[in-house]
Amino acid sequence: MPLLIRDAAEVLTMKRGIGVKKNCSVLVEDGVISRVGRFKDPAGGRVIDARGCVVCPGFVDSHTHLVFGGTREKEFALRISGATYEAIARSGGGIASTVEQTAKTSEEKLYELGRQRLQRIIRHGTTTVEVKSGYGLLPEVEYKMLRAINRLKRRAPIEIIPTFLVHAVPKAMKRRQYLDLVTEEMIPYVAQRDLAVFCDVFCDRIGFNRKESERILLAAKEHGLKLKIHTDEFANIGGAQLAAQIGCTSADHLVVSTKRDIAAMKDAGVVPTLLPGTSVFLRLSEKPDVRAFRTAGSTVAIASDFNPGSCMIYSMLKIIALACLSYGMNVEEALIGATRNGARALGVFDRAGSIETGKQADLVVLDVDNYLKIPYEFGEDMVKYTVKKGKVVYGQDN
Numbered sequence: 087m088p089l090l091i092r093d094a095a096e097v098l099t100m101k102r103g104i105g106v107k108k109n110c111s112v113l114v115e116d117g118v119i120s121r122v123g124r125f126k127d128p129a130g131g132r133v134i135d136a137r138g139c140v141v142c143p144g145f146v147d148s149h150t151h152l153v154f155g156g157t158r159e160k161e162f163a164l165r166i167s168g169a170t171y172e173a174i175a176r177s178g179g180g181i182a183s184t185v186e187q188t189a190k191t192s193e194e195k196l197y198e199l200g201r202q203r204l205q206r207i208i209r210h211g212t213t214t215v216e217v218k219s220g221y222g223l224l225p226e227v228e229y230k231m232l233r234a235i236n237r238l239k240r241r242a243p244i245e246i247i248p249t250f251l252v253h254a255v256p257k258a259m260k261r262r263q264y265l266d267l268v269t270e271e272m273i274p275y276v277a278q279r280d281l282a283v284f285c286d287v288f289c290d291r292i293g294f295n296r297k298e299s300e301r302i303l304l305a306a307k308e309h310g311l312k313l314k315i316h317t318d319e320f321a322n323i324g325g326a327q328l329a330a331q332i333g334c335t336s337a338d339h340l341v342v343s344t345k346r347d348i349a350a351m352k353d354a355g356v357v358p359t360l361l362p363g364t365s366v367f368l369r370l371s372e373k374p375d376v377r378a379f380r381t382a383g384s385t386v387a388i389a390s391d392f393n394p395g396s397c398m399i400y401s402m403l404k405i406i407a408l409a410c411l412s413y414g415m416n417v418e419e420a421l422i423g424a425t426r427n428g429a430r431a432l433g434v435f436d437r438a439g440s441i442e443t444g445k446q447a448d449l450v451v452l453d454v455d456n457y458l459k460i461p462y463e464f465g466e467d468m469v470k471y472t473v474k475k476g477k478v479v480y481g482q483d484n
C-alpha cells in the first residue's frame with residue numbers, strides 16, 4: 087500500500103547541504119521513496135498530513151551500546167559531586183561494573199532490555215542504529231551479547247548494525263594473553279558466524295594502546311570485518327592516525343584530535359564521529375575542534391553513544407541540540423551529521439540517510455514548521471511519526 091506524506095512545510099532531502107524543499111510531499115511505494123515534490127494526491131494508500139511539519143530522513147545513530155545489564159546512576163551522581171569518569175573507572179566502577187552486571191544477565195533478558203530501549207529510540211525518530219557488544223570481555227559473554235543483538239536485528243522494526251567491541255582486558259587475564267585470545271579466537275569466531283559487521287576497539291589512555299589496537303583491527307580486517315575505533319576521548323595516543331592508516335570506516339569521540347589527525351582522516355575517507363552527549367554527561371570541558379573539521383571539509387557524523395556509563399540519551403533530537411549548544415556545530419551540520427553522515431559512518435548511505443527517489447523510505451515527521459526549531463525547542467517531544475521502509479513504526483495517532 088502506498089504512503090503519501092502530504093504538504094510538509096519543509097522536506098530536508100540532505101542533497102547538497104540539507105536540501106530544504108518547501109511545501110513538499112513525499113510518496114512512498116513498496117517501501118521506497120518514489121516521488122519528492124509537489125503533485126496531486128494519487129488515489130489509494132495511507133495519507134499523513136504533514137502540514138506545518140518538517141520531514142527529514144530517519145536518524146542514523148551510528149554509535150550505541152544499547153545492550154547491557156544493570157545501570158550506573160550512582161556514578162552519574164558521583165560525577166555531579168566532582169568525581170571524574172577515569173577516577174571512577176580506576177576504582178573498579180565504570181565499564182567493569184557493567185561487565186559484572188552483564189555477565190549475570192541472561193541472553194533472554196539482554197534481548198528484552200534491548201527491545202525496550204529500541205522502542206524508545208524509535209519514538210525519538212531513529213530508523214537505523216549500530217549496537218556494540220563490549221560488556222562481556224570474555225568469549226562466552228561477548229557471544230551472548232552478540233546473539234542477543236542479532237536476535238534484535240532479526241525482529242526489530244528498524245535496521246540494526248551489530249559491532250563486536252573490544253573494550254577492556256578482563257580482570258583475571260594478562261593483557262598479552264587477552265590480545266591473543268581476541269585476535270586468534272574471538273575475531274575468527276565472530277566473523278565466521280556473521281555475528282557482527284564491524285569490529286571496534288577502545289584505543290585510549292584507559293583502554294588499549296596504539297600498538298594493541300592496531301593488532302586487533304588488523305586481525306578483524308583480515309577476517310572481513312569493517313572497522314571502527316573509539317579514540318581521542320581522553321588522551322591523544324595516535325588513534326585517529328591509526329584509523330586513517332588502517333582504513334577505519336569511522337573514528338569516534340575525537341575530542342582531543344589535532345588538525346593533523348583531522349586532515350589524515352579526511353584524506354583516508356574515515357568518517358569522524360562526534361558524541362556530544364558523552365561530553366555533557368561526563369562534564370568534560372574539552373571540546374572537539376569543530377572549526378578544524380569544518381575547514382577540512384570533513385563528513386562529520388554525530389551519534390548518541392548511548393551506554394550506561396557515559397551517556398544515557400536515547401534521543402538523536404537531543405544529540406542534535408547538544409551538538410549545537412555544547413560543540414558549536416551549526417544546525418545544518420548537526421542535522422547532516424545525524425542523517426547523511428551517520429549513514430556514511432555505517433556504510434548504509436546507498437539506502438538510507440537522505441530523501442531521494444529510489445532510497446528506502448526511512449523518514450521522520452517532526453512537529454515544527456522549520457528546521458531551525460529542531461534544536462531550538464530543546465527536549466521537546468516533537469516526533470509525530472517514525473517511518474521505516476514505508477511502514478509507520480511509531481505514530482502519535484496510532
Ligand code: NIG
Nearest residue numbers: 180181288391393394395396
Ligand atoms: O563510548 N569510552 C569507552 N566506552 C564507552 C563508555 C563505556 C562505559 O562507561 O560503560 C563510550 O563512552
Ligand code: FE
Nearest residue numbers: 149151316391
Ligand atoms: Fe562508545
